Amino acid sequence: MNIHLTTIQTMALAVLVFYLGKFLNNKIKFLKDNCIPDAVTGGTIFSIITLIGHETGTFTFVFEDSLKDVFMIAFFTTVGFSASIKLLKKAGLPVLMFLISAVLLAFLQNVAGVAMAKVLNVNLMIGLATGSLATTGGPGTAGAFGPIIEGFDTPGATMVAMATATYALIAGSVIAGPICKRLIEKKKLIENRVSYAEFAGLDEKSTTLRLANVIPTGFQIIIAMGVGSIISNILSGLGLVLPPYIGAMFAASIMRNISDETGLFEIDLDVVSVIGSFMLAMFLSMVLMSFKLWELKELALPLIIMLVGQTVLMGAFAYFITFRLTGKDYDAAVMTGGHCGCGFGTTPKALANMEALTEKYLPSPKAFFVIPIVGGLFIDFFNAAIITFFINLLK
Numbered sequence: 001m002n003i004h005l006t007t008i009q010t011m012a013l014a015v016l017v018f019y020l021g022k023f024l025n026n027k028i029k030f031l032k033d034n035c036i037p038d039a040v041t042g043g044t045i046f047s048i049i050t051l052i053g054h055e056t057g058t059f060t061f062v063f064e065d066s067l068k069d070v071f072m073i074a075f076f077t078t079v080g081f082s083a084s085i086k087l088l089k090k091a092g093l094p095v096l097m098f099l100i101s102a103v104l105l106a107f108l109q110n111v112a113g114v115a116m117a118k119v120l121n122v123n124l125m126i127g128l129a130t131g132s133l134a135t136t137g138g139p140g141t142a143g144a145f146g147p148i149i150e151g152f153d154t155p156g157a158t159m160v161a162m163a164t165a166t167y168a169l170i171a172g173s174v175i176a177g178p179i180c181k182r183l184i185e186k187k188k189l190i191e192n193r194v195s196y197a198e199f200a201g202l203d204e205k206s207t208t209l210r211l212a213n214v215i216p217t218g219f220q221i222i223i224a225m226g227v228g229s230i231i232s233n234i235l236s237g238l239g240l241v242l243p244p245y246i247g248a249m250f251a252a253s254i255m256r257n258i259s260d261e262t263g264l265f266e267i268d269l270d271v272v273s274v275i276g277s278f279m280l281a282m283f284l285s286m287v288l289m290s291f292k293l294w295e296l297k298e299l300a301l302p303l304i305i306m307l308v309g310q311t312v313l314m315g316a317f318a319y320f321i322t323f324r325l326t327g328k329d330y331d332a333a334v335m336t337g338g339h340c341g342c343g344f345g346t347t348p349k350a351l352a353n354m355e356a357l358t359e360k361y362l363p364s365p366k367a368f369f370v371i372p373i374v375g376g377l378f379i380d381f382f383n384a385a386i387i388t389f390f391i392n393l394l395k
Helices: 006-026 031-032 037-054 069-078 085-091 093-119 124-129 137-149 157-186 211-237 246-262 267-286 293-323 331-340 347-360 367-392
Strands: 002-005 060-063
Touching: 002 006, 006 031, 006 037, 006 267, 037 060, 037 137, 037 157, 037 267, 060 085, 060 267, 060 293, 069 137, 069 211, 069 246, 069 267, 069 367, 085 093, 085 367, 093 124, 093 293, 093 331, 093 367, 124 137, 124 293, 124 367, 137 157, 137 331, 137 367, 157 267, 157 293, 157 331, 157 347, 211 246, 211 267, 246 267, 293 331, 331 367, 347 367
Parallel strands: 002 060
Antiparallel strands: none
């Protein structure tokens, strides 16, 4: 039996799937402790239900999910508004060094994914699906780039990417503790710490959400999406394979920097963040609930091997590279734990890692300043460019 859902019904089901995930995350300590997004939990459970229906031949769902791309582009547009050159300059060397570390890791994750796929005699695009689009990028980027990779005769790429992203959310916290504990205790880093004062006064002032600032911000996002669609068409006309959100992200970053430099108009980043969170929740729910898990059967063993390889890369890179690039002190060790989170998961995962470390040892204001700026603002921008480079290299 085929169950056909209209656009409105599909969106309504996506909301129900999201709340299912929220309910389970609140009830199951393991899910809550590992910062699994509500949409990921709910979507995965629903996809298992559809797997049962498919395997037993009793029911299948057919979704009208044309709005999924709108939610995706809107979310990444809000990310683009975060790319402030002025803020990057103001944040200084610590942020720059961690950004270099994050960008280098993202590049190596793709190299490792493609190399392992070649050794395992798997489609190289599947290897790319286990790279930075799922690890550094997390579920949002995995859901955005997966369908693009599938367009190159790579069925199941979206599910591989999302499975990798979900695995990374858990593994990123598992490896962070032992790595940072060894760094802190072996190198006796507790004595040398940077005080909070050096990093005070750099946070954006929060504002209350009101209709007067929600409406203009919503319009700014729509304008950026419109201008971005023109930019994307121009770039695609040059023969580049790009995700549909690249132009919108680029347009939003231009608008942000014009605002910073001229003050002609104001961009309320608090509202941008709220709208972005809503769009991401809807996008992820719609992507995950339409998973065809049965397409992963043949990739089970190669996927496990590639996930282990990516985990080893993340751990080794954090221990030997991130720690050294960020200063080789106590704050660097805490940032190393954070990198295990945002380089193998999401920024909230990174913050959860660092909270666990600082609760056990000592506070690290520097780490809590640097990680959100890079993980929450800048790395998605650079990661999209890296992934696009690899897709065009392999196509």
